[in-house]
Amino acid sequence: MKKQASKFLFIILTTLILISVAATFYRYLVIRDYETFMDLEEEETELLEEL
């Protein structure tokens, strides 16, 4: 009985993981909903070092 309950628990977890992965895929690769920025300070420091 408890073995079946554990099995059920892991099936639920696996399903939620798959849903989460799908949501992540949709957000970042389909609708591309993320912010971007350029770390100009670090780039300037690198340029200065090269000079």
Place this chain on the structure above:
Amino acid sequence: MNYLSCTFEPAQYLIISAEVEPLIYYSHFVAIFAALAISLLVFFHNPKLLVSKLFLTFAGVFSVWAFLDVILWATNDPGLVMFSWSIQVLAEPILYTIAFYLFYYFLNQRIPSFGLNFFVVMILLPLVFFLPTTLTLGAVELSYCESEEGPIALYYTYFLNITFILLIVYTALKGIPYLRSNSDRKKSVLFFILGLTIFLVSFTIANLVSSFTDNWLISQYGLFGMPIFAAFVAYSIVQFKAFKIQIAGAQILVVTLLALVASLLVVKPELRIPITSLTLLFTSIAGFFLIHSIQKEIQQRKEIEELALNLESANARLKKLDKLKSEFVSIASHQLRSPLTSIRGYASMLVDGSYGNIPFKARKPLERIEKSAGMMALSVEDFLSVSRIESGNMVYDCTDFNIVGEVTHITDDVRQRAIKKGLLLSMKTDVKGQGIVHADLRKVQQIIHNLINNAFKYTPKGSITVYVHDDLVKKKIYVEIIDTGIGIKSESLRTLFQKFSRAENASDVNVEGTGLGLFVAQQMALAMDGDITAHSEGLGKGSHFILQLPLQM
């Protein structure tokens, strides 16, 4: 849809990019290959084992993590960076979860309790729910193509990893002391822990340091723990019983040499001298130990050969002694038989009045003499039978006869005895064929008498059933003697048909005997292509003997 890319060249086929150092490909793909190859070998060795499935799942999740890492190094697509990094954040604690279950099951041979499983699922749920949110990953920085890690990625995943490491340590401390010392099982568990520790320590520390210092090159060194762990697990699961340190040592030496030498193709020139020095040092040490162990093995082999020769001559002496013993028993039994025949004969004639009336007082002692001589004669017959069987001189005069008829006659003969003892004796038949067997009639009668007599001896009250049935497909006939007697312990069942073996509870019903009856009966049945088997539910639950013989069709 247009999106901003990172400020370097796009990757080809997701993972190939000039921006990526060759050492990164080397470290990642060696680890992936080692993990998958070894786990697949273990899985196909025995696909039904849960531990093999867990190990394969572990290797699969690790391979996904490592492949995503290569994508992260190579890609200039911010969306792909966010997705791959998120999945990595998810995969890492799951890897530790599976490592915990793998170790738990390997040690305890069962899955954890429902309570613990529930706890594991509950602590993983926040990670799963918040995976696609900014709590896991924030914005992408386009010059390095790196993502900002949120509190889930930065702190919660390491909390999970540490929790599972502590669970592994707790499981080990709880379970290992109860394993028998010096057993193969304990050694294989310790071996497993050593491999797991090497992997978890190298993987955890490398990722932690990378995460906090932002130097992601460091994390790749943690991957080298995986091939070591995979090899340790493979040995623990598959080969530990046949584990030979010399073979393992040679395998490890060859693989490590290959890995070190191959790495020279991809490392920076300044690293070549240290790697070559390391290879030289390692080869010297490993080579020295291998040669030493091979010399030791040669020495042991010589000793074993000497022992084998001594054993052979001891065996020859034992066989000779055994033969002499059998001959002695045979001669002694023959010498005893003649006087016994006289004692029985004359005692019987005296009791019958062949030599006139005997005083009333003398009747009982004479009957005792006759009975005792009869029992002694039976014992002598048993010894003689054993002697003939062991020396291969037992003669079988096989003819065709109807076994059902013989069993019926024997059952009728003992019916009076059953009534006298207050036992219910019944016979059932379910014979579809003719019931003809090709066997020695006298020997078969002796076997059935022996089994029925045993049933009488060990059944103080209740019933004895004689059941004859056949199986025309298997071409066998079965004579089953089922009693409601004192029963037989399962440990006694294993030794019941050995010489001088008697049930431990035989004295409960005051039964005397040599312990040779069943041995002789089974040997005779086997010689006629049959067999006798015994079954019992346990003490006080009766017993069930089955004689099977081949049918003559």
